[in-house]
Amino acid sequence: MTPRSDARARGAHIERLAADWLAARGLVFEAANQHARGGELDLVMRDGATLVFVEVRHRRDARHGHPLETVTVTKQRRLILAARFYLQRNRLSCACRFDVLAVTGTLPDLDFEWVPGAFEAF
Template identity: 60%
Template sequence: MPAPTDRPTPANQAAPSRRQLGQQVEQAAARWLATQGLTLVASNQHAKGGEIDLVMRDGEHLVFVEVRHRQRSDYGSPLETITPAKQRRIIKAARFYLHAQQLSCPCRFDVVGVTGSPPLLEFDWIRAAFDAY
């Protein structure tokens, strides 16, 4: 009989919770966007009625990034899950963030669709995916 081990193995290692998986995917998206030239300013910014996954800087623009994840694309792209209601919540949270930080600068709203399971992830980035209205 093999000796017991304290190290988890794939067979007995618990799968990450949805929240942990979401955080891993958002961190991976932030790292990937950094390789594309953006700089991370903040993450998981909560405001009444909304949340911003990533706040990044792209030159003079402050970029509010929504990260959407699906392990498989059998039922469509994660990008298809950004509804008008979700856009309104992101815009509201962005306005709150700008006011709280006393910022006045050009802004845009990007969406990153992530497919796969860490560490094997594919990224689909849409710059200026929607406008504030």
């Protein structure tokens, strides 16, 4: 495996763990890795009647900044565009929310920090 494919596999594994972690807290899994114009939605989940778009950010440590700091305004715009495309493609009209789940550490010792409603669509 190349280092790039190792990183992708690790990222996919962490996203699966993130989905399980959120499900244990009441969210219901809908979809993962939804590619849309200009971006990708890591996780799509439901919290009751609300559709939740979850950005999963992982860092081994905070030496180069906390994972939450990586969700810049530019990244938020891309996620919003991807979410709009997802809603349109699936013909959905419902309440939506953007969450960020910061994951730090290395397997199997991961810490999760969940920020519901991390940003608003603007």
